[in-house]
Structures are given as structure tokens and as C-alpha cells.
Amino acid sequence: MSDIAISASGIGKLYKLGQRERYRSFRDLVADVVKAPLRRFRSSGKQDVGASTFWALRDVSFEVRQGEVVGIIGRNGAGKSTLLKILSRITEPTEGLVRMRGRVGSLLEVGTGFHPELTGRENTYLNGAILGMKKAEIDRKFDEIVAFAEVEKFLDTPVKHYSSGMYIRLAFAVAAHLETEIMVVDEVLAVGDLAFQRKCLGKMGDVAKQGRTVLLVTHNMLPVRTLCTRAILLAEGRVVTDTSDVRHAIGLYSGLKTEGENGWRRSVTPGSPESPLVFTSLRRVLSGEQPSLKLQILAELQSLRPHAPAFIAVDILDSDATPLIQAIPTQTPLIEFSSTPQEVVVTINLPPLIPGTYRVTVWAGPHYMTTFDLIEKPLTFIVTDSPQPGRSFPHGTDHGYLVPESTVVVRPLRGAKRTLEQCT
Amino acid sequence: MTETSALPILEIRPTKGFLSLNLGEIWNYRELLYFLVWRDIKVRYKQTALGAAWAIIQPVMTMIVFSVFFGRLAKVPSDGIPYPVFAYTALLPWQLFAFALTESSNSLVGSQNLITKVYFPRLVIPLASVLAGLVDFFIAFIVLLGLMMFYGIRPTVSVVWLPLFILLALATALSVGLWFSALNVKYRDVRYTIPFLSQIWMFATPVAYPSSLIPQPWRAWSGLNPMAGVVEGFRWALLGNASNPGLLLWISTGAVLLLLVGGLFYFRRMESTFADIA
Numbered sequence: 001m002s003d004i005a006i007s008a009s010g011i012g013k014l015y016k017l018g019q020r021e022r023y024r025s026f027r028d029l030v031a032d033v034v035k036a037p038l039r040r041f042r043s044s045g046k047q048d049v050g051a052s053t054f055w056a057l058r059d060v061s062f063e064v065r066q067g068e069v070v071g072i073i074g075r076n077g078a079g080k081s082t083l084l085k086i087l088s089r090i091t092e093p094t095e096g097l098v099r100m101r102g103r104v105g106s107l108l109e110v111g112t113g114f115h116p117e118l119t120g121r122e123n124t125y126l127n128g129a130i131l132g133m134k135k136a137e138i139d140r141k142f143d144e145i146v147a148f149a150e151v152e153k154f155l156d157t158p159v160k161h162y163s164s165g166m167y168i169r170l171a172f173a174v175a176a177h178l179e180t181e182i183m184v185v186d187e188v189l190a191v192g193d194l195a196f197q198r199k200c201l202g203k204m205g206d207v208a209k210q211g212r213t214v215l216l217v218t219h220n221m222l223p224v225r226t227l228c229t230r231a232i233l234l235a236e237g238r239v240v241t242d243t244s245d246v247r248h249a250i251g252l253y254s255g256l257k258t259e260g261e262n263g264w265r266r267s268v269t270p271g272s273p274e275s276p277l278v279f280t281s282l283r284r285v286l287s288g289e290q291p292s293l294k295l296q297i298l299a300e301l302q303s304l305r306p307h308a309p310a311f312i313a314v315d316i317l318d319s320d321a322t323p324l325i326q327a328i329p330t331q332t333p334l335i336e337f338s339s340t341p342q343e344v345v346v347t348i349n350l351p352p353l354i355p356g357t358y359r360v361t362v363w364a365g366p367h368y369m370t371t372f373d374l375i376e377k378p379l380t381f382i383v384t385d386s387p388q389p390g391r392s393f394p395h396g397t398d399h400g401y402l403v404p405e406s407t408v409v410v411r412p413l414r415g416a417k418r419t420l421e422q423c424t
Numbered sequence: 425m426t427e428t429s430a431l432p433i434l435e436i437r438p439t440k441g442f443l444s445l446n447l448g449e450i451w452n453y454r455e456l457l458y459f460l461v462w463r464d465i466k467v468r469y470k471q472t473a474l475g476a477a478w479a480i481i482q483p484v485m486t487m488i489v490f491s492v493f494f495g496r497l498a499k500v501p502s503d504g505i506p507y508p509v510f511a512y513t514a515l516l517p518w519q520l521f522a523f524a525l526t527e528s529s530n531s532l533v534g535s536q537n538l539i540t541k542v543y544f545p546r547l548v549i550p551l552a553s554v555l556a557g558l559v560d561f562f563i564a565f566i567v568l569l570g571l572m573m574f575y576g577i578r579p580t581v582s583v584v585w586l587p588l589f590i591l592l593a594l595a596t597a598l599s600v601g602l603w604f605s606a607l608n609v610k611y612r613d614v615r616y617t618i619p620f621l622s623q624i625w626m627f628a629t630p631v632a633y634p635s636s637l638i639p640q641p642w643r644a645w646s647g648l649n650p651m652a653g654v655v656e657g658f659r660w661a662l663l664g665n666a667s668n669p670g671l672l673l674w675i676s677t678g679a680v681l682l683l684l685v686g687g688l689f690y691f692r693r694m695e696s697t698f699a700d701i702a
Contacts, residue, residue, distance in 0.1 A: 086436060088543055090539070091699045096438075097435065098437070100435075106543065108542070109541045117466075118467065125459060126459050126462075130456060131542065
């Protein structure tokens with residue numbers, strides 16, 4: 001049918017390892033040339049594709065109808081950015097075919113090509129041209145862009161003198177006025193202060209309502225939940241789910257995040273770590289229900305040398321690794337030196353928490369100034385339910401993480417006069 | 425759905441085999457080209473005390489140094505033309521070329537932030553840096569007119585060919601710039617090669633000396649260096665002293681065409697990998 005805006009079939013992208021990280025010099029080339037015959041000799045003619053390459057994206061197929069707003073979600077390294085780069089023609093797929101109907105505008109970054117020495121007015125034209133707008137088009141929308149960015153007074157000031165907020169606002173304003181039938185958008189909503197983010201979100205909502213096709217890649221689930229009519233979940237370069245049940249996809253995404261993070265283990269060969277007492281295994285068990293969740297940390301420790309009695313502490317951090325609370329368990333019993341491994345169980349009564357992903361860091365030592373072992377963020381747990389039963393609006397962490405128990409009473413003010421005639 | 429079927433269809437697939445140059449696409453992006461040239465010109469002399477005067481200072485100072493050392497002390501012949509005019513006429517296209525070559529060779533690496541974020545035909549980038557050199561050229565050209573008046577030299581009719589020689593200088597810079605800019609993305613050695621390459625190249629080009637110093641059978645073949653053709657062409661068109669460089673010019677033009685076509689194909693071939701390795 002002709003209302004398919006994007007149709008991708010079997011796209012894949014193969015990267016050579018190391019290709020992205022650094023550029024080469026002639027010396028490397030010379031070294032490669034010298035080694036090449038040797039390598040061929042060693043590998044006896046076999047092609048070693050697997051060793052130094054990896055598929056950032058493989059067998060990705062989907063169709064997007066005109067006017068759909070599709071969120072592409074997945075963990076870091078799932079292939080979202082690669083997919084976006086292919087769709088916006090920045091990089092080529094290694095295999096597969098994409099057909100797109102209509103002009104494609106891609107916003108992988110706001111303010112691409114902004115030059116600090118140029119004024120706001122000049123940068124608006126330059127940036128617009130880079131994004132693919134015609135000069136006439138920019139002329140027409142210029143006032144609107146400036147009004148949206150709220151930088152009227154500074155139009156003829158070089159942007160290097162702008163505050164970072166003004167800079168971002170202008171950059172987003174130009175991008176937001178790009179009018180192509182298909183928009184490919186990366187994380188750009190995560191710019192500016194909160195008020196401006198709301199404004200951007202509103203603008204994206206308008207874009208969606210105009211019947212344009214939008215592909216949105218983001219880590220922030222809020223726009224996905226509020227704007228998208230469909231979500232595609234990527235993992236390891238493949239499509240895991242493609243569904244119009246956006247909430248379901250977000251749930252799966254949250255689940256993916258914890259995979260392998262409820263346990264941690266390492267093998268210790270005697271003498272290898274400096275420290276006399278080390279963690280060899282960590283597990284976590286989350287039980288109970290909000291607002292009284294119970295988190296248990298089951299730690300296995302091994303003494304490698306005689307050591308002073310030690311104790312343990314547990315930090316709880318948000319998903320960006322900002323410490324939120326720390327558990328300081330009762331000091332005794334101490335962990336004494338032992339020739340056999342020991343298990344330590346820490347039980348933490350969690351305060352009511354805003355739903356989200358939390359990470360756990362574990363420490364052991366004999367004194368607050370001395371660390372025997374510190375394992376940063378080996379464990380993750382997810383809180384899904386509201387801390388206040390019955391209040392199930394989407395919770396965000398913009399206003400904090402901890403939800404102290406609170407009650408409310410509503411009653412008439414004693415002795416007050418009637419201010420309105422009662423309607424009967 | 426009649427409306428949607430009128431929309432352009434874009435196909436994205438891996439490129440294989442022999443590529444077409446697709447120069448029509450450059451035409452579609454002519455506004456971007458214009459804005460990039462405009463940006464380069466605007467930004468060039470920002471935060472300099474002397475501003476656009478630099479466009480004059482550089483060739484004039486070089487001309488003075490050449491006149492003292494080559495003209496006065498070494499007594500290099502200048503085909504009967506006052507040495508300062510003789511040297512300046514060659515320095516003009518030379519500086520246009522050298523500047524365009526340096527800028528275009530470094531242009532892709534300098535535009536990494538664009539390349540990894542937005543699609544457009546990458547050819548626009550080196551092309552814009554080559555064209556941006558023209559402004560300096562025209563500013564410096566005014567000095568040449570002054571010099572010619574001072575020495576009472578009148579251009580001949582052949583001055584109508586001048587734009588062609590300017591084009592030839594730009595084409596030379598672009599063709600070498602295409603190779604270098606694409607190589608520079610992969611091998612940063614290029615950046616260090618350019619300054620001394622352009623120095624050697626200048627002495628291989630009859631800037632400070634007349635090509636009449638080169639013995640005859642070889643003189644025409646010195647046109648294999650396209651800048652020799654450009655410099656000789658400039659002197660012929662403006663000063664009207666020497667005879668028509670003829671064969672030398674044809675050889676230069678041929679050499680540029682070969683370099684340019686090769687550069688374009690090489691650039692196109694590498695284009696798809698720029699974003700991955702930049």
C-alpha cells in the first residue's frame with residue numbers, strides 16, 4: 001500500500017572492531033601490509049570475519065505507516081543509534097534495503113554546525129541549511145523560530161556569548177521547524193531546563209498530530225509513553241518486540257535492563273588481589289511490596305590473609321549512579337578472619353521509592369577510612385509499583401526518589417464564615 | 425492517498441561496485457554549498473586585528489621577499505617585466521591554490537561533527553573550502569591592478585581567458601584536495617604532509633622564475649604540473665609578454681582533468697565510510 005512511509009527489510013550493519021575508536025596512520029598500514037602474508041599463512045586461508053568484527057544491527061525489518069509515531073527503545077549498544085544513522089543516511093547498511101517515502105529530516109543532535117563566531121541570525125540560516133531547509137523556507141519561518149527560542153534580543157550577538165540555555169533553545173527551535181514528511185529524532189528532547197523540555201515535548205506532540213511520521217530514539221520513557229503509538233524494542237542489534245502496546249514494550253525494556261544484574265561473581269586466585277578480604281559473590285533478593293520493600297544482599301566473602309575484623313555497608317544509587325541512600329547495618333557481628341569462605345546477609349528495609357531502576361554498591365572494610373573491597377553497582381533492582389497504593393499516575397524522578405509516608409486530612413475550618421451561597 | 429504517492433522515494437542500500445558520481449545531487453544541495461562558503465568567509469578574519477588586510481599582506485610580503493632575494497640579489501630573469509609584477513602575477517593564483525588545497529584537505533576532518541550527524545553529499549565540504557578562497561584572491565587582485573598601473577603595464581586582449589585560468593587553479597586545488605581530504609579521514613599523516621608538499625610544489629612551479637629558464641623539450645612537459653599552466657596562463661593573459669603557452673596549457677588541462685575525475689571517484693568510493701571512521 002502507498003501509506004507505508006518507511007519499510008526496512010533485513011538491514012544489518014557490520015563494524016570492524018576498533019574501526020570507530022581511532023584513526024589510522026601510515027605506520028599501521030605498513031604494519032598491516034607486512035603482516036598480511038604472515039596472517040594468511042597462519043590462518044591457512046580461512047577468513048577470520050568473526051574475530052574482529054561484530055554486527056551492530058542484524059536482520060532488522062519493520063514497516064512504519066504514514067503518521068505513526070514510533071519509539072525505538074533498547075539498552076546502550078542495542079543498535080538504536082546505528083539504526084538511526086542508517087535511516088538518516090549518515091552511514092550505509094552492510095546489507096538490506098530501506099525504502100522511505102517522503103523527505104526525511106533527521107535530528108541526531110541539535111545545533112549541528114552552529115558556529116560560535118556567527119550570530120544567532122546567521123546560525124539559524126546555516127543550521128537550517130545543514131538540516132536540509134531551503135533559504136526561502138527559513139525566511140518564512142524565521143520569526144516563528146526566534147519567538148519559539150525566546151532570543152529576539154540577542155539575534156545579532158555571536159552565539160559564543162549565549163548562555164547554554166539560549167544556545168540550546170535556538171538550536172532546538174531551528175530543528176523543530178524542520179518540516180519533512182518523515183522525522184528521525186534522537187534524544188533531542190533531553191535538552192534544556194525542565195520548562196523548555198516540556199515545551200519541546202509539546203512541539204513533538206504537535207508534529208505527531210500533523211500526520212507526519214516520527215521515529216523517536218530515546219532512553220527517556222516519558223515521551224515514548226506519551227507520544228508514541230508504537231514501540232520497537234531492540235536488543236543485541238535485533239528486533240525483540242514491535243508492538244502498538246507501548247506499555248508492554250516499556251515493561252520488557254525494564255526487564256531487559258536487570259538481566260544478569262541480580263547476581264555477581266568473581267573467582268579469586270590466592271594472592272592476586274592486594275586486599276586481605278574480598279567479595280567473591282553477590283546476590284540480591286527483593287521481597288515484599290511497596291511501601292515496605294525488603295532488599296536482601298547475600299554476600300560471599302573470602303579471607304586471603306589474616307585481617308582486622310571488618311564490617312559492611314551498602315549504597316543505593318539511581319540509574320545514573322547518583323547515591324540516594326546508604327544502609328549502615330548493625331556493626332556486630334563483625335566479619336572475622338576465617339580460612340573458609342563466609343556468607344554475610346544484609347537485610348534492608350527500603351523506604352517507599354518512586355518506581356524506577358536502582359543500583360546497589362557494596363563495601364567492606366575494618367574502618368571507615370580503610371577499604372578492603374568495594375564493588376560498584378554489581379546489582380540492580382527495579383521498583384514497578386507506586387509507593388502510594390491507589391495513586392498510579394506515571395511517576396517520574398524529577399521531584400525526588402524517596403516518598404516519605406504521608407497522610408492528609410480535609411475538614412471544614414472551624415468558626416469560618418460562609419463565603420458562597422450554597423446552590424440547591 | 426493520491427497525495428502520498430507523489431512523494432519522492434528514497435532507497436537506502438549498501439553501495440556495490442562502480443559508483444556513479446551523482447553530481448546532480450550537488451546541484452540539489454547548492455544552497456548548503458552557498459551557506460558553507462558564506463560561513464567560511466564570514467568566520468575567516470573574525471577576531472583578527474587586521475581583518476581582511478591579511479588577504480593583501482600575505483602575497484605582498486612574499487612578493488617583496490622574492491623581489492629582494494630572487495629579483496635583486498640572484499638576478500633571476502623575468503622576461504623583461506619588472507620583477508615585482510612578474511612575481512605577484514604568479515603569487516596570486518599560487519596563493520589561491522595553496523590556500524584552497526590546505527583548506528580542502530583538512531575540510532572533512534574539520535567537519536566531523538557535521539559528517540556524523542547529518543546527511544548531505546560530502547563533496548560539498550571540500551568544494552566549499554575551495555570556493556571560499558576566492559574572496560581573498562579578489563582582494564589581492566586589486567593590488568595587482570595597482571602594481572600594473574604603477575609600472576604602466578596594460579593587459580592585452582587575452583585577459584578574457586583569465587577566468588579560465590582561475591578555474592584551472594581551483595580545479596587543481598579541488599582535485600588534489602579530494603584525494604587528500606578523503607585520505608586524511610583515514611590517515612592523519614596527510615595533515616603533516618601538506619605544508620611541505622606545497623612548499624616543494626611552489627618551487628617546482630615557475631612562480632619565482634620564468635618557465636623560459638626550462639630548456640625547450642621539457643618546457644611543455646612541465647605542464648604536467650597543472651600549476652605551471654595556471655601561472656604561465658596568468659602571465660600571458662595579464663602581462664602579455666610571453667607567447668601563448670599553447671601546448672603547455674593543454675597538457676596542464678589534461679593533467680587536471682585526469683586528477684579531478686580520479687579524485688571524484690575516489691572520494692565517492694570513500695564517502696560511505698567517512699562517518700564510521702571520522
